[in-house]
Amino acid sequence: MAREKTMKPPHRPSELLDTLKRLGVRLAVAVPDGWLSEILVRIEQEPSMSLIRATHEEEALAISCGAQLGGMRTVLIIQNVGLLTMGAGMVSLAQRYQFPLLILASYRGTPEDATYYHIPKGRVTEPVLRGLSLPYALAESTRPIGHQIEQAATYAEEASSPFVLLLGRGDIKW
Amino acid sequence: MVSNSRPTREDYYRALSDNLPEETLVVTSLGNASYLWATVRDAPENFYLEDAMGLALPLALGLAVAQPNREVVVVEGDGGLLMHMGGLVTVGAVAPNNLTILLIQNGVHAASGGQALTNAELDIADIARAMGLKHAENITSVKEFQSGLVPALKGDGPTLLALATEPDLDAVIPPAMLDPVVTKRRFMEAVGAPRYVSIFFGGGMLSE
Numbered sequence: 001m002a003r004e005k006t007m008k009p010p011h012r013p014s015e016l017l018d019t020l021k022r023l024g025v026r027l028a029v030a031v032p033d034g035w036l037s038e039i040l041v042r043i044e045q046e047p048s049m050s051l052i053r054a055t056h057e058e059e060a061l062a063i064s065c066g067a068q069l070g071g072m073r074t075v076l077i078i079q080n081v082g083l084l085t086m087g088a089g090m091v092s093l094a095q096r097y098q099f100p101l102l103i104l105a106s107y108r109g110t111p112e113d114a115t116y117y118h119i120p121k122g123r124v125t126e127p128v129l130r131g132l133s134l135p136y137a138l139a140e141s142t143r144p145i146g147h148q149i150e151q152a153a154t155y156a157e158e159a160s161s162p163f164v165l166l167l168g169r170g171d172i173k174w
Numbered sequence: 175m176v177s178n179s180r181p182t183r184e185d186y187y188r189a190l191s192d193n194l195p196e197e198t199l200v201v202t203s204l205g206n207a208s209y210l211w212a213t214v215r216d217a218p219e220n221f222y223l224e225d226a227m228g229l230a231l232p233l234a235l236g237l238a239v240a241q242p243n244r245e246v247v248v249v250e251g252d253g254g255l256l257m258h259m260g261g262l263v264t265v266g267a268v269a270p271n272n273l274t275i276l277l278i279q280n281g282v283h284a285a286s287g288g289q290a291l292t293n294a295e296l297d298i299a300d301i302a303r304a305m306g307l308k309h310a311e312n313i314t315s316v317k318e319f320q321s322g323l324v325p326a327l328k329g330d331g332p333t334l335l336a337l338a339t340e341p342d343l344d345a346v347i348p349p350a351m352l353d354p355v356v357t358k359r360r361f362m363e364a365v366g367a368p369r370y371v372s373i374f375f376g377g378g379m380l381s382e
Contacts, residue, residue: 019377023378023379024379024380027239027240029236050239052235052236052264052268053264053267054264055260055263055264056258058229058258059260059261059264060232062231062232062233062236062261063232063233063235063236063239063264065236066201066232066239066240067237068236069221069236069358069361069365070236070237070240070365071241071366071367073380089226092226093223093225093226093229093233096226097354097357097358098354098355098358149377153378154377154378157370157372
């Protein structure tokens with residue numbers, strides 16, 4: 001009698017990181033979040049990528065724009081609160097100059113998030129993105145994350161616009 | 175007759191233009207910082223900000239990281255720096271040796287009509303050194319500026335030169351409207367930035 005094999009689900013943060021490498025992303029600019037701690041360390045250890053730990057998300061956005069200006073492919077990795085704090089730079093720098101920023105944001109304050117104090121940020125995140133006319137998508141937990149990163153990167157480049165992919169805990173927390 | 179004790183922004187810009195190697199990349203912050211530089215020395219290697227106060231420095235940091243073989247000069251104002259002081263911390267941490275910060279220290283928010291700064295008396299050079307910048311100097315004359323600029327552009331930074339500057343009396347009218355996307359494309363072409371190549375929903379690649 002054949003033994004039934006149990007399929008281990010793919011490790012989504014590994015797939016996410018592998019996809020960034022495959023896309024030629026050489027610089028990640030980040031501001032910390034609890035869900036992001038391990039993946040940021042992995043990026044630091046990755047020979048093909050550099051990590052800049054910025055002090056503020058609006059600053060991180062500008063660093064990312066500058067690196068793109070110099071011809072480097074980048075990713076911004078932040079908590080969703082950063083989408084609230086970077087608003088001025090988003091409209092007057094990234095959108096006005098049409099930088100195709102790939103932004104990966106941990107989506108805190110959703111019902112899956114046990115940390116109650118993130119809720120006020122979670123509930124306004126999508127209305128703020130819509131208010132900024134900032135294209136975004138919610139990562140779907142039933143689809144491979146790598147393909148969703150590729151689609152987000154494609155959208156940013158083809159639209160010459162920042163694009164936000166909001167990530168759940170399982171997508172990003174190592 | 176009373177004379178200004180500090181040089182003007184234009185005095186510094188003329189000296190900068192006279193001492194700037196052609197391939198140097200220059201990022202200028204909003205207002206007269208951009209409009210006057212576009213008047214004194216327009217070049218494809220210039221990236222002009224017209225708004226986004228406080229973001230010229232972090233943008234120049236990203237550029238310096240992406241273009242490690244080119245010298246990058248950023249002109250920031252003291253008001254802009256105070257708005258994103260954390261940006262200087264990140265410069266100190268990343269420490270790109272090809273970045274030179276020219277800080278126009280005029281003690282006011284010049285772009286909004288000369289309104290007072292939160293604190294106009296800070297020793298920014300001292301702060302910059304404490305934040306880990308390799309070189310930082312307070313400059314009070316064009317001669318000192320020239321002496322500080324030439325070694326700064328030899329890849330031994332990051333360097334900050336805090337330029338004591340007389341506040342601008344008038345808003346400079348730029349020689350032409352600064353179209354942001356044209357500015358960006360012109361700049362990226364000048365540095366030979368790779369082009370994006372589409373792959374059908376595969377995330378695309380840069381051409382290099």
